[in-house]
Every structure is written in C-alpha cells, then in structure tokens.
Amino acid sequence: MALKDTVLTSARPFRVMVIGGSYGGLSTALNLWDLTQARLPRFNYAYDGPAPTERIPIQTTIVDERDGYYHLIGSPKSLICEKLATASWTRFKDIPALASPHFKIVRGRVTNIDCAAKVAHVLDTATGSILAESYDFLVVASGVRRTYPVVPQSSCRTDFLQEASKHSSQVRKASDVAIIGGGAVGVEMAAELKMLVPDQRVTLIHSRDRLLSSEPLPDEVAQQVLATLLEDGVEVILSQRVISTTRIDDAAEDHAWRLTLSDGRELVTGHVLNAISRCVPTSEYLPGRALDDHGYVKVQPSLQFAGDIPNPEHHYAIGDIASWPGIKRCGGAMHMGHYCALNIHQQMLALCRGGNPKYKTLVPSPPVIGLALGRKAVSYTPAEGVRHGEDLSKTLFGDDMANQSCRDYLKLSEACQQVP
Template sequence: MMDSHNQGARSTANPFKVLIAGGCYSGLAAAINLLDKCDSALDARIPVHITIVDERSGFCTPRHRLPLALSDKGYADKCWVDFADVKILQRPDVRFVHGRVQKVDPATRTATIRESASEADSTETYDYFIAATGLRRAWPIVPQSLTRKTYLLEAGRHIDAVRGSKHPVLVVGGGAVGIEMAAELKMMAPDVRVTLAHSRAKLLSAEPLPDDVKDRALELVREAGVEALMEHRLLSALPLKPEGELGHADSGYEVEFTNGHKMTASVVIEAISRSVPSTDYLPPAALDAESGLVNIRPTMQIKAAGGGGEEGVIPNADRHFAIGDLINWSGIKRCGAAMHEGRFAGLNIHQLMLQELSLASSSSSSPERDEKHVPEFQELAEIPPMIGLAVGKKGLSYGPDVGMKSGEDVLKLFFEDDLGFRIVWDYLRLGQDPVKV
C-alpha cells in the first residue's frame, strides 16, 4: 500500500525527507553514505533532502581530539570546522539547522526544532529519522560553546591558565579522556607539573579491558612525565583566590582527597564523564529504563524497550534509527564504531527507499515494473571491548583478536600526529567537492 504520509511519485519536488539529529561522527557518516547510494542509483538518482540539526554551528569531535585542542591554540583552531566548511555536504539537498530537536512524534513523523538564533520552535516532517545526538558530557570532556568563536575563547582561556600555572595542574579521572588530557598537557607544556588522580587502583577502571592493558596505560602515563595518584578520590577543591583570577601565578585551589591527602593545584580539570544520553526528545518506549540509552535492532532501527516483538509500541519504528554513543549496545564508545553505525543507517534507509519505490511502481499500470524490492539490511554485530589511546608521544591499542600493542608506532598508526584529525576527515571525505545535483 502507498504510504499516505507522503503520497505521489518521488521527484525533486517531492523527495524522501531525512531528518538527522546530531552532526558529529555518526550523523555525518549517515548523511554521506545515504547520499552516495541515492546519487549512484542505476535507473535514476533517488531524490532525497537531508536536514541535519545540531546545537553547535560546526563539526567538533571533542572526546577524540579535545585533549590536544586544550593544550595547543594552533590545534584548537583546527579542531572546530563550521558546517559551512564541510565541502562534501554543501549541496542544495542538504540543510544544516543550528538548533536542537525538542521532540519527535513517530506517529505523525514530525519533529519540533528550536533554532538557536531565534529560540523559536518550528515543525519538521520527515520520512526517516536518525538520532545521533550522543551523550551530554561536562567541560572539559566536551566544549560547552555552540559556535566556533566562543569555543576558541573557551579553549584559549584554558590553555593560558595551564601555561601560567605556578602549582601542578591536576587532572581528575583516569579514563581515556583524563589519560590523554594529562599526557597532552605535559607534552605541550613540559615545564608544567601535571598530576593525574584516579579513584580506583587501576586506570581505565570503567572499561571491560584486561588488567595488563590498564597497567600498561599507567606505565605510559608515568613515562610521559605525569605524576599518577591512584586510589585518590577527589573530596574538594577550594579556590585560593576568588573565581575570575584563574591563571594568575598566585591563584589556584586547595585540593583534598578522601584518603586525607592534600595538595595545591593551579588548575583542576575534572575529566570524569558523568555522561547523560541526549535522548529526551524520543518517546520513553524507545529508551532503556536504567541508562536512558536508545534500544535498537541490529539494523540500527529503534525498538521498544520491551523487545520481544513489541516494536509496535513505537509507531513507524522501522523509519526511526539511532546511532553513535546514545545506543544501548555492546562495546566501548568509540568514534570508529560511531561512523560504522552511521554508515549502516544510511545504507539501510536506502534499502527502505528502494522498497517504497518498487511498491509504488508495482501499484502503477506498468506490468513490467511489478517486481518488489526486498530490503537487504546491514546488521551490526556485537562489538567486543577494544580501544586506541594516545598517551603523549606513544600510543596504546587493544583488541581481542590482536591483543595489546604500545609504542610510538602505535601512536602513528592510530592517530598520526594530530590525534586522528586527518584520518577522520579523509575517511568521511569532509573536504571532498560535493556531487552536483
């Protein structure tokens, strides 16, 4: 049966409408891969219009590159790329909206969007929806700025405070971000004393990794010149001077840990995730009750929390996808997995488009075009624990099939000399000229 939501033949005047909430790794990967398939259709290009909504005005990959961006002003300038400068998506069938998706109604396939400039709400209809808004994380794990200009000011203030420090710089939290942050700060400012404090006996304690990987991470941190305080849980950090003087030579914090240890720090950087899924715009039936993450099928399509064939609780669930850090799936949250999931979402939406087009053709009076397309979906497999970590001038990697490796060659392989900026940029082809439509 023809879909009553958007009846009529598909054309440039009546394209498939795809709404993507989130313009980071996974969201951009979904858009680019979907456009690739629509552009290369054998009979004729599939008409599609993609709207990408993001609270930020540009592409910024905080967890992956922020440690270096908060250590080097030159790199900070490179780290944020406005969406207007993402060349491959500068085409008339792609629109970027600087704002936030407030609510999604799967039954009517409409979304309420609040644009940042006007703070006014608008309604957007869609044929397919992709949730790719990730997790909300505190500074400095992610920048709180929503524009490039304010981001550079935010990063610059932080860098000046670190480089002007009289006392040690304290990084709290021995997860991947804390480790990379501490090591990058020490590498970019060798004269600054950097201390990494972690509440547990081993670094990376929240990750399902072998102990030898965690032990090697600690060795690399210390080899980078960072002092590591294990089993030190932060109790308080009280300013020695009123706020606003951070960065002056005589300013800083009196820090106390729950084990009684005290120290003075010029800057305290809390690299503890405290991440909250950015999923409040989705219906509760789509979310895991405990984590707030989105329940999905291996096809990246949303499923109801109850599972077991209860997908009907969410109307049009087949047309709603979720990818990236906000999904309830196995594995450590990584940019590589996010881009992989985005690719699958784009390919699977293309399959659904082909199905709809074949159904429309078979309902016409053309007997030679009565073959119905059966979607061939890409399915996400279970993701085992794996990690790539940049620790100063050396890298650490682990995968169940290859085991653990570390050294300068590992850093070069996984991150090159810019924490992976070029690798991601080229993989997504963000600087490639767009296809003319």
C-alpha cells in the same frame, strides 16, 4: 532491473532528518547521498555488490546545536593547543561535502519527536521559533552531553576558539596541575599536557586501584597506560578519591587550590581539571517508550528503534545515544552511520519498486580502544592484544589527533556532486 542512471520516482523526494552533525550523523548523511546518486558509498568496505543502478530523489536535513563539525577525538589536546583547536572545528557551511541544496542545515535543538506523524519540532537558534519538520526517515545521532573540560561547551566556532584560548592560558601558566579522573579522557589529558608543557608538574588522581576502571578491558591495558604516563613524568595517585577542592584565596597563583584526598592527605596545586564526566544521553525529545532505563535509545541490530513506538522501522539511532554493547567510540559511530545509510537506502528501493529491504545487521563488537598519550599511543584489540609506542601514535593519530584522517574518511573536502 532498471538501467544505469535511471531515476526512481516517488511522489516527492524522500525526506531524511539527521539529528546530530558529528561522526555518526555525517556518516549516515554522506553515505546515503552516495547511494541515492547511484554510487558506491564512501565507506564501501561493508557494501556487498556493485554500485546501485538507480538514483533516488532525496532531501536531507541535519539538525545540530553547534554551527559545525567538531573533532571530538582531539578534545583533550585541542583545549590546550590553540593550533589544533583552530583546525578541529569546521562550520557546516564551510564543508564542501554538504554544499548542496539537497542538504539543509538547521542550527537548533530538537524539542519533541512525534513518531506517529513523523514530525520533529526544532527550536531554531537563529530565529528562536519552533519549526515543525516532517520526515520519512529519522536518524538520532545527537550523542551524549559531557561537561567542561572533557568537551568544550561552546556552540559556535568563534566562541569555541575563545574558550580554548582562555583554557589554554589558564592551564599553561600554572606551575602544577592536578587532573581528577583516570578514565580515557583523564589519562589522555594528563599525557598531552605533560607533552605540551614539559616543565609543568602534572598529577593524575583516580579513585580506583587501576586506570580505565570503567572500561571492559584487560588489566594489561591499564598497566601499560600507567607505565607510559610514569615514563613521561606524570605523577599518578591511585585508590584515592578527592573529597574536597578548596580555593586558597590568599595564596600565589601556583598554589591556588587545596585538594583533600580520602586518606586525609592534602595536595596544593595551581590548577585543577576535572576529567570525571557522567555521560547524559540527549534523548529528552524522544518518547520514553523508545528508551532504556538509562535514557539510551533501544535499537535492533538493524539500528531501527526497538521500543514500542509508532513506525519504528522508519526511526534509527546510532553512535553514543544508541543502547548497544561495546565501548563508545567515534569509529564505531561512523560504522553505525554507514550501516544506517545502507538500510535506509534499502527501504527507499523497496518503497519505489516493491520487494523487501535487505538489511545490514550490526553485531556486538569486542572491546577495543586507542589512546593518544603525548608522543606515544596505547591500543588494544582482542586479535593484536596490547600495543604501544611512538610509531603506533603516528599510525593511529598522526600529528593532529587523527583530525585529517577522519575528514578524509568522511570525504568532507570533496564537493557534493549530483549525478546529472
């Protein structure tokens, strides 16, 4: 066994490419950095045993279309609360945990992955040129695309703040707002808006007979969410599809839109927010054999690719883009990133000193959810059932939609330190 602080040698540092700098991607990169520096990973709750005894040379490249880390959990509120918006986007160059030459940040879009050659082709935003980046391990964490206003469409912090300011101004000046879609985003959007602009009439319209109809959750969850919205003054229309949305050009601003429902009713409102967003996996750069019928990456319980591709053991997929059962959640993405880091580290150890990797394997988790509904929250786990209330909101989300707790969990504010 190597002595403490021994550096395992290889022909060169291991090259790790992480596509996506959100919860899952940063979880992988930062936990792997800890492990290769002979430290316990920052998510050490699932690490079996003491800290590693050897350091491993590593170079990590993070590719993202955005110029920074965006706190997606807070999106329903940050687009209408400029104070929260300011804190929800941090440029990668301003994150102390990444401030090291061992981390290379490329703002760009991956156009193609050659799994056999282990080369990623990246369209660099700054230069407009295509970069050919070689890697030893690839982590796909680019997630899914969602439309505005479910998530912002900006790719840099400056544009995002302008987008949020414009959106907030448009929404707040309307006397009433209609929100189409009663999924997780829609119910949070309605509740947050009603809290921030209490005099505004907020109407939530959903085509099914219960809210959260696309999630595999007990009816009690939807019932509690509905009760919470109604208690706080949100008007809810169920079992009605919006057939058409028409701009009324000659009307006052507070009566600018006419919505026609499937039962023939017409609603006139000052502003319309569409919370229906079909998630589209950002997997077009991967070979088709790596994907399922819906474009998600097929993975093994080790999170390595399960498709018929070259070198599947050196390719990982985590977070929303992975074809894995359960509700897509930011917490789940960070958990997957942690396991991914543990498994890549095991492979590095095996390549340096021989032996076989001891993989951590993910097991499907039961459906769980936590929803921020204004000053209240609703959560569900099989063990605890349905919980709700203001105290729960403080526990789960604090006063910033869990922004600081996620940053603390990832230890983004701690300087990147290399063991001497």
